[in-house]
Amino acid sequence: MTFFSQVEPKSIDEALNDENWTVVIHEELNQFVRNDVWLLVPKTDQMNIIGTKWVFRNKVKQSKDDIFLSQSKYCKEILKKFEMEQCKEATTPMSTSCYMDVDAVGIAVDQTKYRGLIGSLLYLTASRPNIMFVVCLCARFQSNLKESYLKVAKRIMKYLKGTSTVGLWYPSHSLVHLVGYSDSDFAGCKLDRKITSGTCHLLGSNLISWHSKKQAFVALSTGEAKYIAVRSCCA
Structure with a gap:
């Protein structure tokens, strides 16, 4: 994903000819390295190689403000x-x-x-x-x-x-104050009585992270369910 290019390449070769997309490709690959997504090993005759495909999407509008x-x-x-x-x-x-x-x-x-x-x-x-x-x-x-x-x-x-x-x-003029919010239900899943919690974080007025997850814990009270959600939010 890039903010700067108005072109959506149809192949990796087209993307490598665009400076903005080249930067994005390197950032994506660096993310894989930082998160230990894969481990490079020597290929053997018993291995089947699974192909991959790059998908380029312009999710792009930017101005000065x-x-x-x-x-x-x-x-x-x-x-x-x-x-x-x-x-x-x-x-x-x-x-x-x-x-x-x-x-x-x-x-x-x-x-x-x-x-x-x-x-x-x-x-x-x-x-x-x-x-x-x-x-x-x-x-x-x-x-x-x-x-x-x-x-x-x-x-x-x-x-x-x-x-x-x-x-x-x-917006570029937003104040740099980090704020987090969390919430959860109580024994919301009928099958295992586990809670589902959700969190979001804003830097100023900018939403920067969010998630919704069924927790691995069974809360015994609404108060405990809220503490679990807050802990997840802080983490």
Whole structure:
């Protein structure tokens, strides 16, 4: 992803001819090294080589006063890919009465379609923290798929239909004050009674990190659930 180039290369060769994309490629590779994503080993005859593909996306608007990070083009592409360009719009990504649980008697649906949809939405959360919770919730139900799960995922797409241009705005004049927020439910998962906590951090008015996660702990009270969320936020 780059803020500066208006071109989206179709191949690695095209990207290497653009100075801005070359910088981004090196930054991405350095991230892999810093996070120990891979280990280089000698190739043997028994190894099967799995190919990789670079995907270049311009998530780009910048001026002297601010940066706006958006994936509006990608959002429209996945609406088209999953044939929901003409769907009705939803005002929220998830219904307030929705409560996902194991559906033992529901109608089975195509696993490939559901998993492809969730994978596409997870990528979109890079600039859309407002869908993080419900997308992560849907990602938990990727086996023995039922129609009720797909209905929740489609609700997210209906929400995106009306908010495709929404993104993250970073003004240059914002004050440099780090603020963190956290929240959690209590025994929200019916299966294991674990809590789901969410956190976000702002540097001034700029949102810089966020996550939604089902914790590995079973809280015995609402107070303990809040402490777990705060600890996760501070970490």
